[in-house]
Amino acid sequence: MEHFAVVQSIIRAGLVGDREALDKQVLRLRERLEKAGESKEAATLERLRAAARDTQEMAPSRVEMSRGQVVGEVLEPGVNPPIDRETGARLCTINFPGGNGRAPVHATVVFETVEGLLGEWTNQSALQAVGVSPTRSLLIYGPPGSGKTVTAHYIAARLGLPLITARIDGLISSFLGTTARNIANLFDFANRYACVLLLDEFDALAKLRDDPQEIGEIKRVVNTLLQNLDLRRSVGITIAITNHDRLLDPAVWRRFETQLHLGEPDENARETLIARFLQPIDAPGSTLRVFSYCLAGRTGADIERVCTAVKRTLALSGESHDGPGLFHALSSVLARTPHHDNVPARILAADQEAFVSLIANDGALSLKQTEIGEATGYGQSRVSDLKKSKRHLPLVEASYAQ
Ligand SMILES: Nc1ncnc2c1ncn2[C@@H]1O[C@H](COP(=O)(O)OP(=O)(O)OP(=O)(O)O)[C@@H](O)[C@H]1O
Numbered sequence: 001m002e003h004f005a006v007v008q009s010i011i012r013a014g015l016v017g018d019r020e021a022l023d024k025q026v027l028r029l030r031e032r033l034e035k036a037g038e039s040k041e042a043a044t045l046e047r048l049r050a051a052a053r054d055t056q057e058m059a060p061s062r063v064e065m066s067r068g069q070v071v072g073e074v075l076e077p078g079v080n081p082p083i084d085r086e087t088g089a090r091l092c093t094i095n096f097p098g099g100n101g102r103a104p105v106h107a108t109v110v111f112e113t114v115e116g117l118l119g120e121w122t123n124q125s126a127l128q129a130v131g132v133s134p135t136r137s138l139l140i141y142g143p144p145g146s147g148k149t150v151t152a153h154y155i156a157a158r159l160g161l162p163l164i165t166a167r168i169d170g171l172i173s174s175f176l177g178t179t180a181r182n183i184a185n186l187f188d189f190a191n192r193y194a195c196v197l198l199l200d201e202f203d204a205l206a207k208l209r210d211d212p213q214e215i216g217e218i219k220r221v222v223n224t225l226l227q228n229l230d231l232r233r234s235v236g237i238t239i240a241i242t243n244h245d246r247l248l249d250p251a252v253w254r255r256f257e258t259q260l261h262l263g264e265p266d267e268n269a270r271e272t273l274i275a276r277f278l279q280p281i282d283a284p285g286s287t288l289r290v291f292s293y294c295l296a297g298r299t300g301a302d303i304e305r306v307c308t309a310v311k312r313t314l315a316l317s318g319e320s321h322d323g324p325g326l327f328h329a330l331s332s333v334l335a336r337t338p339h340h341d342n343v344p345a346r347i348l349a350a351d352q353e354a355f356v357s358l359i360a361n362d363g364a365l366s367l368k369q370t371e372i373g374e375a376t377g378y379g380q381s382r383v384s385d386l387k388k389s390k391r392h393l394p395l396v397e398a399s400y401a402q
């Protein structure tokens with residue numbers, strides 16, 4: 001039997017329950033199958049690997065925190081959040097850990113930063129040996145829809161701590177002096193309990209600063225905020241989120257020990273997100289590549305929106321839930337949403353055959369003709385004809401001329 005040695009290693013790793021070795025061996029088998037030209041089988045293995053990764057991430061395992069790291073009373077569900085005295089509005093919302101859904105999907109470097117932070121909480125003694133403590137303040141920044149809020153929720157869930165979320169714009173009051181008092185009340189509340197404090201939409205402060213009428217007030221607010229951030233350092237964990245990192249006061253920026261930039265997902269993350277958002281439809285690997293090709297440069301939230309629209313379109317089209325069905329649905333969704341920065345998306349929106357010609361000619365995508373057939377429904381000889389026709393070229397030129 002071909003590849004028996006690898007299959008044997010897979011079985012061995014599976015029997016002893018060594019996940020890491022198992023994944024490595026499955027990867028080895030996938031590479032061998034690819035080399036042998038058995039791309040469909042190789043793609044199936046890759047899908048199984050991605051699905052396994054996804055289910056592992058579904059149940060975020062709590063990190064075991066060293067005792068004494070987070071002080072404070074236990075926050076019970078019945079506790080009322082503080083309110084703005086003038087308006088009676090709540091200054092924060094409270095989320096309790098558990099049932100908080102799946103892990104966000106990020107590029108490797110982001111994933112490693114988040115896991116590294118969580119790892120600090122389990123290795124307190126190693127950190128102490130070199131005279132440092134785990135990171136207690138994190139600033140997450142990046143474009144809208146890049147998963148900042150879901151990442152903050154995920155971190156709190158992994159730490160097993162309730163999350164107190166303040167929206168800065170909710171704290172800002174039109175009454176002189178009230179904003180600073182609201183901020184102080186919020187921090188007092190958060191410091192009393194073992195929790196993660198999340199300051200979402202942090203840039204609202206920066207917006208205030210642009211208003212010349214508000215100069216005195218904003219100075220007071222920023223000072224209160226800085227003092228409270230400093231005080232909180234020794235008590236609990238704080239995460240702040242902003243879309244506009246450049247607008248933030250440098251003194252505020254410096255208060256955060258780690259800054260995490262979330263951008264658009266890379267290719268691997270994109271495929272995992274697409275597979276996730278297309279569920280319960282099980283898309284073949286070739287379809288994930290085609291979707292990912294068209295959605296390069298989009299944020300996680302954009303990808304979710306497109307996948308949801310594709311599922312709606314497919315459900316009503318009566319087409320089968322396979323590669324070609326998804327391909328046609330993607331094409332019509334893209335056609336309905338103009339202004340694509342992404343050239344492949346623009347071509348697929350305009351002309352499906354030109355798109356097939358594009359992917360058949362794009363060496364960087366390295367999709368074989370059989371895979372193109374699986375993803376688009378075009379037969380091999382038609383794919384081959386379209387490849388020769390190069391009918392995508394005028395559209396590519398037109399795209400660049402715009
Ligand atoms: N990296 C990601 N992993 C998983 N899901 C994501 C990711 N990025 C975005 N999403 C999806 O997009 C939705 C919006 O994400 P989220 O609210 O975290 O974005 P955000 O960066 O906080 O955006 P905003 O700046 O508009 O508040 C989420 O509910 C999630 O379904």
Ligand SMILES: [Mg+2]
Pocket residue numbers: 148149150200241
């Ligand atoms: Mg958000």
